Amino acid sequence: MSLEFVFDLLLALAIIWSAWRSLSASRLDLAIVMFIVFGLLMALAWARLSASDIGLAEAAIGAGLTGALLLDAYGALKRRET
Amino acid sequence: MKRLLVVLGAACFVVLLIGAMLDLAPAGIALHAAVSANLPSSGVEHPVTAVLLNFRGYDTLLEIAVLLLALIVILAVGIDSTTDVRPAASPVLQALARLAAPLMIVVAVYLLWAGAFRPGGAFQAGAVLAAAAVLLHLAELLPGWQSPGARLRLGLAGGFLIFLAVGAGLLFQGALLEYPPEQAGWMILLIESGLTVSLGLILAGLFLLLSRDDGDRS
Amino acid sequence: MSAGLLFASVGVILFALGAAGVLLIGHLLRRILAFNVMGSGAFLVLVGLAQRNGIADPVPQAMVLTGIVVAVAATALALALVRRLYALTGKIELPQDDEG
Numbered sequence: 123m124s125l126e127f128v129f130d131l132l133l134a135l136a137i138i139w140s141a142w143r144s145l146s147a148s149r150l151d152l153a154i155v156m157f158i159v160f161g162l163l164m165a166l167a168w169a170r171l172s173a174s175d176i177g178l179a180e181a182a183i184g185a186g187l188t189g190a191l192l193l194d195a196y197g198a199l200k201r202r203e204t
Numbered sequence: 205m206k207r208l209l210v211v212l213g214a215a216c217f218v219v220l221l222i223g224a225m226l227d228l229a230p231a232g233i234a235l236h237a238a239v240s241a242n243l244p245s246s247g248v249e250h251p252v253t254a255v256l257l258n259f260r261g262y263d264t265l266l267e268i269a270v271l272l273l274a275l276i277v278i279l280a281v282g283i284d285s286t287t288d289v290r291p292a293a294s295p296v297l298q299a300l301a302r303l304a305a306p307l308m309i310v311v312a313v314y315l316l317w318a319g320a321f322r323p324g325g326a327f328q329a330g331a332v333l334a335a336a337a338v339l340l341h342l343a344e345l346l347p348g349w350q351s352p353g354a355r356l357r358l359g360l361a362g363g364f365l366i367f368l369a370v371g372a373g374l375l376f377q378g379a380l381l382e383y384p385p386e387q388a389g390w391m392i393l394l395i396e397s398g399l400t401v402s403l404g405l406i407l408a409g410l411f412l413l414l415s416r417d418d419g420d421r422s
Numbered sequence: 423m424s425a426g427l428l429f430a431s432v433g434v435i436l437f438a439l440g441a442a443g444v445l446l447i448g449h450l451l452r453r454i455l456a457f458n459v460m461g462s463g464a465f466l467v468l469v470g471l472a473q474r475n476g477i478a479d480p481v482p483q484a485m486v487l488t489g490i491v492v493a494v495a496a497t498a499l500a501l502a503l504v505r506r507l508y509a510l511t512g513k514i515e516l517p518q519d520d521e522g
Contacts, residue, residue, distance in 0.1 A: 130425050134432045141436055141459050145443045150451060157455050164462055167429055171469055172478040174323035175252045176486050178315075182331035183494050187407060188458065190338055191494075194415050195451060195501045199508060210445050214438040221434045225427065225471065236479045251480035252487070260484060267488045274495035278502045283509075327491055403491075410498035414505065 130170060137163045154192045161185025247388025248320040256325065257392045261381040265371060268364045268399060271406050275360065278413055279351070293344040301343035308336035316400050320389070326396040330403025337408035341415065349412045360409065363402025367395050426473035433466025448515040450504045454497060461493045 140163055144156035161184045168177035239251050239259065246254040256264055312332040319325030340346035352360065370391060371381045383391050436459055443456025465486040472482040508514055 126425070127423075127428075130428050134428055137432055138435055138439075141439055141462075145439065145447070145452070145456055145459065150449075153452060153455060157458070160459070160462075164466075167432070167466065168469075170425055171429060171473060173469055173483045173486070175325060175328065176465075176469070176483055176490070178323060178328040179331060179487055179490050182328060182335060183407070184458075184462070184490050186335055187331065187338070187411065188494050188497055191411055191414075191498055191501055192451070192455070194411065195505055198414075198505055199451070199514065202508060207446055210442050214442045218434055218438045222431045225430055225434070226423075228471075228474070230475065231472070235481045236477055239480050252483050255480045255484040256487065260481070263485070263488055267492060270492055271495050274499045277499055281499075281502045281506050283502075283505065327487055407494070410495065414498075414502055 133163065133166055133170065137167060150196055151193070154189065154196060157192065158185050158189035161189065245385040245388070247383060247385065247390075247392050250319060250321055250323070250325075252323070253319045253325050253392070257395060258381075258383060258388060261371075264399075265364075265367050265381070268367060268402065271403070272361060272364055275406050275409050275413075278410065283414055293342070298343045298345060301339050301345055305336045305340055308332050308339070312336070312400065312404070316396055319396065320393070326399040326403060329396075329400040330407060333400065333404025334407035334411070337404070338411050341412055346412075348415045349409060352409070356405065359401060359405045361402070363398040363400075366398035370395055424474055424476050426470045426476065428470070430467050430470030430474065433463040433468075433470055436460070436463030436466065439463070448518075450507070450514055450516065451501075454500050454504070457500075458493065458497060461489070465489055 137160065140156050140160040144153050144160055147153040147156060162181060164184065165177045165181040168174070168180055236251070239255060242259070243249070243251060243254055246258045248254050248257070312329040315324040315332060316326060316329040317324075319329070337346060341348065349356070374380065374382055377384075440456045440458075440460025440463055444453055444460065447453050447456055468482045468489075469479075469486055472479045504514070
């Protein structure tokens, strides 16, 4: 059980946990923030898989732009409610 | 009842698939070896860029077309908005955005150039450009987009058109998107530059076209 | 278990999590979140399984790069439709048939 495998295992557990929390959070803004965390952890996973191009794209597009789009939509929904 | 069925089904699916994956025989095809063998004639030195822009360039052409299509559909869906009613951003944020935006453009150009030699390329560069645009918008320095004008439309469609033009030009000399090996390097750079600008504009547009929605629907 | 196989297993779990979320969650914004989790799981399976021997393979990496960009475009379009639906009807869930 090398150190690399322990790191990979911890990263895997963190990814699954953040995805679960994103889908099961009761507050919607918390769910979106956990989704951004999930995206950044995925970027780490891509780095572990020697896929740096995908890691760059996931961090910028998957976590960053998608998170911004979701938060903007959440803000628009909240503005309409009031 | 439905919840229980779906959860049980998902759990069975996970167990069966992981069990099958653990039992897989070694792969019969080694694509990475084929890519490495053909890398010198592809025009770039980074295998992922070579696959993306040369060996499977057709997929990238269709991908940029799909992105353009998504943007056009978002324009068609439309939003209801009258004016921007956000409170003004703080001057500290504006100063920071003014400082960061030119740096982000430099980083984007570097990523575009570095894509030929190390991880990078048109998609990452376009994403950084879009992030700069979103940052400027959130700091109130860039207004949201309404209906794109002529220059913006040219920028949005330009990458796809350049790619299509290069591909069509090559069609007359042989197969679709089969670059001649001596000229493949600068052709890929040309296509990637067009893709970067277009992709940055399209990704920024995905955000900026919707962000003028201020919630006033009568 | 190599890193590739471990992350492929994570991808399977994420895919199942996302699929269950899409089927069970009614709130449309959360359903988009679940759909994105599903997509990320599929990408992990694609690359992890190809690299289960530890050698980096550029072909599935290029495919996943394409997939991430298309996924963000699909998410943006889905969000535009959800916002439009909310503006027109005031509801954030699709109308249900009266069964089950």
